[in-house]
Amino acid sequence: MAGSEAMSDAATLYGIGVGPGDIELLTLKAARLLNEVKVIAYPATIGEESLARSIVAPLIPQGVIELPIKLPMEKRREPAQAAYDAGAAALAQHLEQGRDVLFLCEGDPFFYGSFMYLHERIATSYPCIVVPGVTSITACAAARGRPLAARVDRLKVVPATLAEERLQAELQSADAAAVIKVGSHFDKVRRVVDRLGLSARAAIVEAVTQSDERVLPLADIESGSRPYFSTVLIYRGSEPW
């Protein structure tokens, strides 16, 4: 058993990365913990199925206590903060009673993952262990069949939510980039990519490793919104191998 896991007998909150969709990308450690704990929690946008839960659904043992943290579909931060406050309080009750809790997180918990919101609320009072997962951007590069970055390339992860000018400046100075949170920002991303003359080097990967995965050259996509779980990969390939 690794490091801090052996340090304490106190109940522990585990933040588990479940990868981007394919259950076979779950780590052995995550699978073992799933089989051992009695309480699992996960984020769930109100009215939608939790993606993190659905990825590992076949492995969830009968009879575990499930604690969905119901997140409102809102841009304002306060309602989500309130949901995490309530979720953290519910998890803490189980920890207080000596039950480990496992929080499922799509991809990796600390790569733009929602686990950080619970970690900051719980880690000062209870042991917290983060179990890394396969990130969406590495899975997207694998699905595309092109490296994310090579040798001395500067790879940037850039949220599509940035203002157009800033997005352009970031992509201009990158050798390779993963643009995340594409969704309704797709047309802006494409305008910037076109302006920088990078269209031929860009692809969009949607729902990677899931049943509806799509990998397409950016130029082949019609304008409009893309699904939230879409990533644009840009690889200049200017560094000779």
Ligand SMILES: C[S@@+](CC[C@H](N)C(=O)[O-])C[C@H]1O[C@@H](n2cnc3c(N)ncnc32)[C@H](O)[C@@H]1O
């Ligand atoms: C809040 S971040 C979460 C990242 C996640 N924790 C990870 O490790 O990949 C969400 C963004 O990651 C990207 N993403 C996550 N899962 C994806 C998937 N299955 N396919 C394509 N992109 C994905 C999308 O750009 C999405 O908008």
